[in-house]
Each structure stands twice: as C-alpha cells, then as structure tokens.
Amino acid sequence: MEKITPIDIQHKSFKKALQGYDRAEVDQFLDEVIETLEDEAHQRVALEAEIADLKERISHFKAMEESLQNTLVLAQRTADEVKASAHKEADLIREQARLAAEREVATYNDTISEVRREQQRTVEASEKARSELRSLLMTHLALLEKVPPAVAAPPAQGAQIADGAAPKTDTTRIQIP
Numbered sequence: 001m002e003k004i005t006p007i008d009i010q011h012k013s014f015k016k017a018l019q020g021y022d023r024a025e026v027d028q029f030l031d032e033v034i035e036t037l038e039d040e041a042h043q044r045v046a047l048e049a050e051i052a053d054l055k056e057r058i059s060h061f062k063a064m065e066e067s068l069q070n071t072l073v074l075a076q077r078t079a080d081e082v083k084a085s086a087h088k089e090a091d092l093i094r095e096q097a098r099l100a101a102e103r104e105v106a107t108y109n110d111t112i113s114e115v116r117r118e119q120q121r122t123v124e125a126s127e128k129a130r131s132e133l134r135s136l137l138m139t140h141l142a143l144l145e146k147v148p149p150a151v152a153a154p155p156a157q158g159a160q161i162a163d164g165a166a167p168k169t170d171t172t173r174i175q176i177p
Contacts, residue, residue: 005037006037006041009030009037010030012030
C-alpha cells in the first residue's frame with residue numbers, strides 16, 4: 001500500500017453519479033485534508049531536520065565526552081607519574097641526606113678518634129716527662145746525699161754569701177706525685 005500525498009489527493013478525480021455527495025462539500029473536505037496533510041508534512045520535515053540536528057549535536061557531545069574522558073585519563077596518568085616522580089625524588093633526597101649525615105658522623109667519629117689519640121699521646125708524654133723529671137730529681141738527690149756536708153755548695157746565681165757564711169743545703173726529700 002502506497003502512502004497518499006497531498007498532491008495525490010489534489011489530483012484525484014471521482015466519477016460522477018446521480019445520487020452522489022455534494023461536490024462542493026467533498027472538494028472543501030479534500031482541501032482541508034490536503035491542508036492538514038501539508039501541515040503535517042511540513043511539521044514532519046521540520047521534526048526530521050530537528051532530529052538530524054539533535055543527532056549531530058549528540059554525536060558532537062559524544063565526541064566531546066570521549067575527548068574529555070581521554071583527557072581525564074591522561075591527566076590521571078600524568079598526576080600518577082608526577083606523584084611517583086615526586087616520591088622517587090623525595091626518596092633520593094632522603095637517601096642523599098642519610099648518606100651526608102653518615103659521612104658527617106663518620107667525620108666526627110674520625111675527629112673524636114684523632115682527639116682521643118692526641119689526648120693519649122699527651123698523657124703518655126706527660127707521664128714520660130714526669131718520669132724523666134722524677135728520675136732526674138732522684139739522681140740529683142742521690143748526688144746531693146753523696147756530697148759531704150763540709151763541702152760548700154756553690155752559690156746560686158745572683159745570690160751572694162753574706163757575712164762569709166756558707167749557704168745551707170736542704171737535703172729534705174722532694175715528693176713528686
């Protein structure tokens with residue numbers, strides 16, 4: 001069955017019969033039907049154009065949505081990469097700081113060890129000097145004890161013997177700690 005168009009109705013002719021319908025009334029009705037069909041055809045064309053426009057806009061929006069989704073995925077990947085890079089950089093900075101701190105502690109430990117060795121050398125040198133001084137004093141004391149008391153000791157530098165008396169020699173033992 002074919003669709004009837006307004007043009008088909010406009011060109012349609014009917015056979016004439018004696019007891020038929022009022023021709024003017026039929027023509028008027030046909031004109032109204034034609035007008036209605038034409039209006040509906042125009043509306044249909046307008047609606048089809050609007051549908052085509054809406055489909056095009058939907059297609060455009062779908063493309064935009066896909067583009068936005070791709071952009072969001074890319075932004076998320078980039079953010080993840082930036083975070084991972086920042087974490088790696090932070091780890092590297094922490095590791096460098098740890099290594100620098102370890103080097104500094106090692107330097108301080110070396111310095112402390114060197115100071116302790118120097119202190120030990122100083123203590124040993126002090127003990128050696130004390131021992132040598134003690135030995136020297138003991139030797140002098142022994143020499144002083146061997147000298148007879150009648151022998152006069154030479155005067156000390158800058159000291160003069162007053163009234164012809166001999167200086168007194170103190171043979172008291174010196175205690176060195």
